[in-house]
Amino acid sequence: MELTDKFEIKIFILFLLKNIKEPLEFSMINDIVIQDGYVNYFDFAICFAELLENGQILEQKRKEDSHPVYVITPAGEEAVSNVQMKLFTTVREKALRSALRLLAFYKTGNRISSDLEELPNGYMLSCKIEDKDKVLMNLQVFLTEKYYADKLRKNFDDRAENVYKGVLSLLSGDVNYIFDE
Template sequence: MAEMKDRFQIKVFILYLLKNIREPLEYKIINDMVMQDGFVSGTDFPICFCELLDQEQIIEERVDGKMLYRISELGAQSVSSVEFNLYDSVKEKALRSAHRLLAFHKTGNRIESKITPRGDGYMVSCSITDNEKTLLDLNVFLTDDNYADAMKENFTERAEVIYKGVLALLSGDVNYIFDE
């Protein structure tokens, strides 16, 4: 499935996920949920999200000092009448990925990344741990400091997606890389 370009379709997609997740979420988590499978671009998401806020289809609320967002009653009614416009395969894949992402965040996983100078290059170390074990421990040697910085930043921002990718590559299940 290709990336969605139509803003109406993107808004339906965002509302569909929020309706089915059924809990208020931080903006960053919603952003990751919507974009992780490549159906929506990083430039379209914030525009569509803000329009949904302005149209009161998404509600903003402060809970325990955090700004959270949830679908409004108006948004739920709206998406119920148009969600059939999304392909079932897109809905199923996106919802499955969204639940995985939420589970990842709820388990209390800690994400760490650092750059250590080593001789003629840099060692980028990335890890994901929970209270009991190390889920991922990855070290990569690079000779370019800008590339090392970019990798560290990308891991920090998208650790769950990278973890999912490593598992898929190691298991031989890399079909999602080629999905359009």
């Protein structure tokens, strides 16, 4: 489900900023807002600029570098408090969960990536988790059906940390209900 109404997109942006509760760079806010596919980049950029212009988001300069950070203002908090219920509960919950996970990944330096490459007889799904210094997991799976490949990719993108824990559990034998023993 993609949000296309500017009012809904603005509510969505303000809702996330209100619940994250910390100053963020534009690129981080962009990544958080568009990661689940509810908002496209162009709509985000337009709505973000309007929220900034209307005083619902405030730009703050930082001393340590040239990248400003942004916070929700009291006017933005009041606006979103009155109308946040207009966003579907599932959209709010999933987006906030994804936002907090992405923020945690960025803070620890972890990055997730996935790629789906079309091959002559199917698809190669590549899933990777990296931190600042090393690759934590690099997994490739060949799949014959595009629908299934897309489903697995989406699951990895939504729950990379759980996939990682699951792989470790399976490899260590801690999850042995799958094995015939």
